[in-house]
Amino acid sequence: xxxxxxxxxxxxxxxxxxxxxxxxxxxxxxxxxxxxxxxxxxxxxxxxxxxxxxxxxxxxxxxxxxxxxxxxxxxxxxxxxxxxxxxxxxxxxxxxxxxxxxxxxxxxxxxxxxxxxxxxxxxxxxxxxxxxxxxxxxxxxxxxxxxxxxxxxxxxxxxxxxxxxxxxxxxxxxxxxxxxxxxxxxxxxxxxxxxxxxxxxxxxxxxxxxxxxxxxxxxxxxxxxxxxxxxxxxxxxxxxxxxxxxxxxxxxxxxxxxxxxxxxxxxxxxxxxxxxxxxxxxxxxxxxxxxxxxxxxxxxxxxxxxxxxxxxxxxxxxxxxxxxxxx
Amino acid sequence: xxxxxxxxxxxxxxxxxxxxxxxxxxxxxxxxxxxxxxxxxxxxxxxxxxxxxxxxxxxxxxxxxxxxxxxxxxxxxxxxxxxxxxxxxxxxxxxxxxxxxxxxxxxxxxxxxxxxxxxxxxxxxxxxxxxxxxxxxxxxxxxxxxxxxxxxxxxxxxxxxxxxxxxxxxxxxxxxxxxxxxxxxxxxxxxxxxxxxxxxxxxxxxxxxxxxxxxxxxxxxxxxxxxxxxxxxxxxxxxxxxxxxxxxxxxxxxxxxxxxxxxxxxxxxxxxxxxxxxxxxxxxxxxxxxxxxxxxxxxxxxxxxxxx
Numbered sequence: 001x002x003x004x005x006x007x008x009x010x011x012x013x014x015x016x017x018x019x020x021x022x023x024x025x026x027x028x029x030x031x032x033x034x035x036x037x038x039x040x041x042x043x044x045x046x047x048x049x050x051x052x053x054x055x056x057x058x059x060x061x062x063x064x065x066x067x068x069x070x071x072x073x074x075x076x077x078x079x080x081x082x083x084x085x086x087x088x089x090x091x092x093x094x095x096x097x098x099x100x101x102x103x104x105x106x107x108x109x110x111x112x113x114x115x116x117x118x119x120x121x122x123x124x125x126x127x128x129x130x131x132x133x134x135x136x137x138x139x140x141x142x143x144x145x146x147x148x149x150x151x152x153x154x155x156x157x158x159x160x161x162x163x164x165x166x167x168x169x170x171x172x173x174x175x176x177x178x179x180x181x182x183x184x185x186x187x188x189x190x191x192x193x194x195x196x197x198x199x200x201x202x203x204x205x206x207x208x209x210x211x212x213x214x215x216x217x218x219x220x221x222x223x224x225x226x227x228x229x230x231x232x233x234x235x236x237x238x239x240x241x242x243x244x245x246x247x248x249x250x251x252x253x254x255x256x257x258x259x260x261x262x263x264x265x266x267x268x269x270x271x272x273x274x275x276x277x278x279x280x281x282x283x284x285x286x287x288x289x290x291x292x293x294x295x296x297x298x299x300x301x302x303x304x305x306x307x308x309x310x311x312x313x314x315x316x317x318x319x320x321x322x323x324x325x326x327x
Numbered sequence: 328x329x330x331x332x333x334x335x336x337x338x339x340x341x342x343x344x345x346x347x348x349x350x351x352x353x354x355x356x357x358x359x360x361x362x363x364x365x366x367x368x369x370x371x372x373x374x375x376x377x378x379x380x381x382x383x384x385x386x387x388x389x390x391x392x393x394x395x396x397x398x399x400x401x402x403x404x405x406x407x408x409x410x411x412x413x414x415x416x417x418x419x420x421x422x423x424x425x426x427x428x429x430x431x432x433x434x435x436x437x438x439x440x441x442x443x444x445x446x447x448x449x450x451x452x453x454x455x456x457x458x459x460x461x462x463x464x465x466x467x468x469x470x471x472x473x474x475x476x477x478x479x480x481x482x483x484x485x486x487x488x489x490x491x492x493x494x495x496x497x498x499x500x501x502x503x504x505x506x507x508x509x510x511x512x513x514x515x516x517x518x519x520x521x522x523x524x525x526x527x528x529x530x531x532x533x534x535x536x537x538x539x540x541x542x543x544x545x546x547x548x549x550x551x552x553x554x555x556x557x558x559x560x561x562x563x564x565x566x567x568x569x570x571x572x573x574x575x576x577x578x579x580x581x582x583x584x585x586x587x588x589x590x591x592x593x594x595x596x597x598x599x600x601x602x603x604x605x606x607x608x609x610x611x612x613x614x615x616x617x618x619x620x621x622x623x624x625x626x627x628x629x630x631x632x633x634x635x
Contacts, residue, residue, distance in 0.1 A: 034464045037463060037464055038463065038464050041461060041462075041463035041464075043457075043540045044457040044461045044463045044466070045463070047453045047454065047456060047457040047540070047544070048453070048454045048457050048458065048466075048469070050450045050453065050454070050509075051450045051451055051453065051454030051509075051510055051515060052454065052469065054450070054506060054507070054509050054510035055473070055476070055510040055512070055515075057491065058484070058488060058491070058506070058507040058510055059476045059484060059510060059512065060472065060476070061487070061491070062483070062484035062486075062487035062488050062491065063479075063483060063484060063487075065487035065490065065491070066483060066484065066486065066487045069486075069487065069490075076490070076493070123373070123376070126369055126372075126373050127373070129361075129366075130373075136621055136622075138373070138377060139621060139625075140614070140617065140618055140621065141377050141380055141381050142377065142380055143617065144380075144381070144384055144610075144614050144617075145380060145383070145384065147565055147610070147613040147614060147617060148384060148610035148613070148614060149569050149585070149606070149609035149610040149613070150589065150606070150609065151383065151384060151387055151606055151609075151610045152383070153592070153606070154383045154386055154387045154390075154606065155383065157386075157390075158383075166403060200380065200383070203380075205513075205562075205628075208624065208625065208628045209628045209631045209632070211625060211628070212625045212626070212627075212628035212629035212631065213628075213629060213631075213632060215625070215629065216629045232361075232362065232365075233361055233362075233365060245632075246632070247631075247632020247633050247634045248631060248632040249632075250632065250633040251631050251632055251633045254474070254477055254478045254633065255477075257478050258477070258478050258479070258482075261482070262481065262482040264482070284482050287482070287485065287486065288485075291485065291486045291489070292489075292574055297486055297490060300486045301486050301487065304482070304483045304484075304485075304486055304487075305483075307479075307482060307483055308479055308483045311478055311479050311483070312475070315475070315478060
């Protein structure tokens with residue numbers, strides 16, 4: 001019966017077919033073509049296989065697993081127990097420390113993300129005009145903080161809480177403050193100091209990408225712009241440089257998101273763990289706390305999933321914003 | 328005589344003028360759209376920021392060179408008056424006294440870094456080659472996944488990664504760090520973008536001459552993307568060198584050098600000098616590698632853009 005149907009169907013000319021039938025036929029045809037292509041490009045899959053397997057196991061699968069475990073109670077010893085949305089409910093409604101964490105992360109991300117991103121581009125742009133050897137030195141100077149390991153702990157010497165801390169001593173000497181400020185233990189000051197340190201380290205891979213991208217912008221564009229009425233460097237930046245840098249800007253944005261939402265090391269090492277009143281807690285600190293101190297893996301996964309959603313959301317937002325550059 | 332000289336002078340003057348006219352630049356400024364005052368102002372600004380950026384690093388290096396009495400001097404000096412390398416030799420003494428020898432920590436780090444980087448370079452390049460030069464179903468989609476994965480590595484995946492590595496039985500082995508490093512998305516991304524600039528004609532010519540895909544990859548593509556090699560190696564080394572791996576490895580004899588050094592750092596006020604020495608040792612390796620390979624890295628980064 002089915003065979004007969006198929007036989008009659010194939011005889012019907014395309015003009016007589018309904019829209020749905022055409023769609024099915026097209027899909028089937030496409031699938032056949034794809035299958036054939038896949039067969040001919042077997043070697044491609046063989047080349048990609050080692051990477052694809054490891055990537056799937058350690059990067060794709062964990063995201064899926066994280067979403068799965070976020071609906072369970074799992075402590076590594078017993079098998080995971082499905083508890084529905086309970087993790088999310090207690091995260092958002094009961095866990096006050098998480099709310100502090102999410103607030104801190106958002107503050108840090110909203111300040112250091114855009115600021116670090118703009119700084120990266122701005123300094124790359126300024127450096128680009130320097131003579132060759134000065135430029136190489138400048139790139140090292142600006143890039144070094146981001147690869148200097150945990151060199152940032154030196155800031156805890158500058159911002160020490162007693163009168164012998166350099167910042168305190170300096171401010172007391174010129175009479176701005178009377179008593180030493182507990183920079184790294186006073187909840188009021190922890191976040192600003194951490195943000196300062198993060199900004200210091202923010203000229204990373206994105207910055208390198210900008211420097212390299214600026215050098216490959218076609219110089220004849222600038223001359224053409226000059227003739228067409230571009231008056232100064234700022235107009236040149238907006239109308240010529242930025243639009244031709246879009247792909248690098250997108251790459252830089254990815255790097256900025258990673259860095260802005262993944263804050264952990266800096267707050268961990270400067271303000272201690274746990275910090276006073278949890279004032280320096282971030283989402284990643286919270287993940288670490290529940291995952292590796294309390295071994296509540298399901299709960300930790302729920303936090304990680306929220307972080308993942310935040311990152312994807314900001315990625316989409318920046319993509320939409322960058323499409324409007326130079327218009 | 329005097330007439331002659333005046334004539335000569337006149338001739339010279341005319342000549343000079345001619346030369347001047349000849350040398351007169353067609354566009355007055357080297358770059359269009361720039362003002363000199365703006366150049367100076369921005370130059371000064373840039374120099375100021377550069378000093379701020381470099382100050383903590385300089386301070387860390389100079390503290391490492393200070394003798395003990397100068398470390399606690401008040402007001403502090405930026406540069407040591409009597410520089411010494413005592414802090415570094417003390418560091419070696421402390422490390423020598425620890426239960427696990429210094430050479431073992433060093434071996435761990437070097438082993439993890441070397442194997443992880445070599446494997447990463449090889450595996451990521453193979454994947455990048457087909458993604459850049461061939462069109463096959465699923466290729467574009469896979470690459471898009473890699474691009475997004477660059478964003479959330481580490482933070483989002485650390486818990487499930489721990490569970491997976493636990494299930495694989497790799498906890499407390501080097502593989503827990505080495506194998507995931509093979510598939511670092513950043514490496515594949517940069518390699519693929521760089522390989523796209525390689526002329527396709529090169530590959531086609533080799534194919535017509537009867538080369539298999541493997542030969543094309545090893546004999547033609549790889550030798551032509553050396554700058555990208557360096558970049559992959561550097562990013563991988565940076566990541567692995569700074570990897571403390573404290574959650575995956577708990578046996579003391581398998582811990583990395585950076586982890587051991589940072590334990591010393593936590594040793595309190597008596598070890599202030601040594602702690603500064605540790606800072607210098609930890610940061611000097613990535614910075615030096617970067618200094619020596621800067622031009623190659625920049626060459627690679629020029630193709631790092633994410634196109635739609």
